[in-house]
Amino acid sequence: MDRIDAMRLFARVVERRSFTLAAQDLAVPRSTATEVVKQLEARLGVRLLQRTTRFVAPTLDGDAYYRHCVKVVADIEEGEAAFSGAKPSGALHVDVHGTLARHFMLPGLPRFLEQYPDLHLILSEGDRLVDLIKEGVDCVLRVGELPSSGMVARRVALLEEGTFVSPAYVARYGEIRSLEDLEKHRIVGFVSSATGQVLPLEFSVGGKLRHLLPRVAVSVTAAETMVSAARLGLGIIQVPSYHIAKDLAAGTLIEVLQDVRPSPTPVSLLYPRTRQLAPRVRVFIDWMIQEFAALS
Numbered sequence: 001m002d003r004i005d006a007m008r009l010f011a012r013v014v015e016r017r018s019f020t021l022a023a024q025d026l027a028v029p030r031s032t033a034t035e036v037v038k039q040l041e042a043r044l045g046v047r048l049l050q051r052t053t054r055f056v057a058p059t060l061d062g063d064a065y066y067r068h069c070v071k072v073v074a075d076i077e078e079g080e081a082a083f084s085g086a087k088p089s090g091a092l093h094v095d096v097h098g099t100l101a102r103h104f105m106l107p108g109l110p111r112f113l114e115q116y117p118d119l120h121l122i123l124s125e126g127d128r129l130v131d132l133i134k135e136g137v138d139c140v141l142r143v144g145e146l147p148s149s150g151m152v153a154r155r156v157a158l159l160e161e162g163t164f165v166s167p168a169y170v171a172r173y174g175e176i177r178s179l180e181d182l183e184k185h186r187i188v189g190f191v192s193s194a195t196g197q198v199l200p201l202e203f204s205v206g207g208k209l210r211h212l213l214p215r216v217a218v219s220v221t222a223a224e225t226m227v228s229a230a231r232l233g234l235g236i237i238q239v240p241s242y243h244i245a246k247d248l249a250a251g252t253l254i255e256v257l258q259d260v261r262p263s264p265t266p267v268s269l270l271y272p273r274t275r276q277l278a279p280r281v282r283v284f285i286d287w288m289i290q291e292f293a294a295l296s
Contacts, residue, residue, distance in 0.1 A: 004076060006036050007069035010048065013037060014058050014066045025091070040065075074278060088280035089118030095140040098125040099223050100267060103242055104157075105141075108291050112284075119280055138281045139271040141288070143240075151270040154285065157292040158264040159240040163201065164253045168233035176236070176256040179203060182214045188226050188235040189219035201238055203260040210260075227253075238262055242295075267292065 001009070012022035013033060023033040041048050048062035058066055096105065101123065113119065124137070146153055165176065173185055182201070189198035200213040217235040220226045227244055230237040231252050247253035269285055271277065277285075 001032070001036055004073060006040060008073050009033055009036050010040055011066055011069040011073065013049070013056060014062065017056050019056060077279060087116050087118060088278070088283050089116075090280055091120045091122055092280045092284055093122040093124070093137045094284065095124045095137050097141055097143050099243060100141060100143060101125070104291050104295050105288065107295075108287075112287050116280075116283060121284075138278070139269055139285065141267070141269055143265055143267050145266065146268060146270070151272055153268045153270045154289070155266050155268050156289050157267040159242060159267060160264055161202075161238055161262040162241050162255045163203075163236060163238050163257045163261070164230060164244055164247075164255055165236045166231055166233045166253055167251065169230075169235065170254070172233060179205070179210070179212065179257070179260065182212055182236075186215040186217040186235045187213075188229040188237050189216040190223070190226055190237075191219050191221045193221070201236070202262040203257065204263055205260050209263060240265055 009022060009026055009028070009032075012025055013019055016022045016025065019033045019037075020030050023030040026033075037049060044061075044065070046061040046065075047059050048065055050057045050059055050062075109121075113121065143159070163176075170176070174181075176182065176185060187201065191197065192199050198213065198216055198219050200211040203210045203212065214236070218229055220229065223239065223243065226237050227239060227247070229235065231247065236256070241248075244253050248255065269288060271281060271285070
């Protein structure tokens, strides 16, 4: 294995905190990964990794060398691509918010993969803030305000939100004309993955945000389930308008309290600050920004 491939393999071991996972990612035997790191340590004359039976972590020297490896490998890949005209290739692991992916990503995905046929896109679905480096994820697509994470966050859209309910619910529980009316109504609560608590409804009143938590009829952890529950007349929901556009057109859901809509919800792409963007990640991010601009 040449030096560049050795640097690439060492960087992957650091990122995955595992010889086995790094070897799987790069399609080499685990024994090759361990031998390559041993040879690097012998050549450099320093210990690069702390190893136990369950954990692998870089030493101070290993961390410094990792950063050097990442920059060198990225520079070489980008330089070769620029001169050869080669398109980005290889595995691209993206963790996405499922509803967003189905609406904004999947419709244009055939065109993207036709443009970059040597990319292998791996989509995992979730809403937690994953450890991108440790879990081998290149970037994530998330909705909402994000906690400080040390990652680079690029906002790609602001989604208009609204308050929605089914006609069957209104027929049973009455009209919702003001915030005061909410005292006698119920909601389908969405449980935050960060806090484990039901999120209150949000309203923009006179330029200020007001949060209310009416009676919770049922609480859920998935957006699709929340919308389905609202269709069945179980309660009021707040979601981005794109999510229920077909329901609004069909009349299965209607919007209420339009004059005090929630603030728009941000959508962001995140990637590690410490990792220079690989060409495959850069083209994906640029494409996603274009897709959101076209469909938002």
